[in-house]
Amino acid sequence: MPLLPLLPSPLVLVGFMGCGKSTVGRLLAGRLAWHFCDLDDRIEAAAGATIASIFASRGEPAFRELEFRALQLALAESRERPTVLALGGGTFAQPHNPGIIHNAGGATLFLEVPVEELLARCAGIANRPLFRDEASFHALYQHRLAFYRQAQYTVAASAPPAQVADRILAALGRPAMLQST
Numbered sequence: 446m447p448l449l450p451l452l453p454s455p456l457v458l459v460g461f462m463g464c465g466k467s468t469v470g471r472l473l474a475g476r477l478a479w480h481f482c483d484l485d486d487r488i489e490a491a492a493g494a495t496i497a498s499i500f501a502s503r504g505e506p507a508f509r510e511l512e513f514r515a516l517q518l519a520l521a522e523s524r525e526r527p528t529v530l531a532l533g534g535g536t537f538a539q540p541h542n543p544g545i546i547h548n549a550g551g552a553t554l555f556l557e558v559p560v561e562e563l564l565a566r567c568a569g570i571a572n573r574p575l576f577r578d579e580a581s582f583h584a585l586y587q588h589r590l591a592f593y594r595q596a597q598y599t600v601a602a603s604a605p606p607a608q609v610a611d612r613i614l615a616a617l618g619r620p621a622m623l624q625s626t
Contacts, residue, residue, distance in 0.1 A: 455551035459554065459555050459596050463558070463566035466531035467531045470530070473529050480522075484533050499511065517545065537553070553598070558602045558603050560586045
């Protein structure tokens with residue numbers, strides 16, 4: 446039996462809102478028997494409030510500070526146990542975050558989905574504080590795309606979550622057929 450490559454930890458999923466970071470991340474962590482961390486969930490738990498309410502009551506700068514602290518903690522914990530980390534849509538677009546993520550030694554994976562598909566996925570979701578209208582959605586996507594493209598891997602994510610997880614494993618050199626489903 447061939448030796449399977451060791452995977453770097455954390456596996457950090459980046460991408461725009463609605464691309465599937467949380468869903469695919471949970472599935473991927475389950476297949477690898479790794480810990481899963483959703484950064485947005487961690488922020489909400491620490492703040493005792495939803496992200497939308499943090500934005501509304503304290504503003505984006507306060508949210509980004511909470512996000513930065515939660516990211517630092519999640520990256521530190523990933524040294525203790527293999528982790529799949531799903532970032533918020535704007536986390537990787539903050540100037541200091543890609544550097545600390547890179548220094549953590551894991552791998553970054555951009556889950557790429559066409560903007561029109563993202564818009565369709567997000568249109569009915571009310572808890573997205575930066576989704577105001579179609580024009581601002583497109584503008585925010587275009588602004589963040591250059592940051593997402595700095596990820597080490599790009600994975601086409603216009604597919605069912607299990608197929609996206611298979612693509613991630615293939616990109617990392619770990620055959621999906623050897624994973625439990």
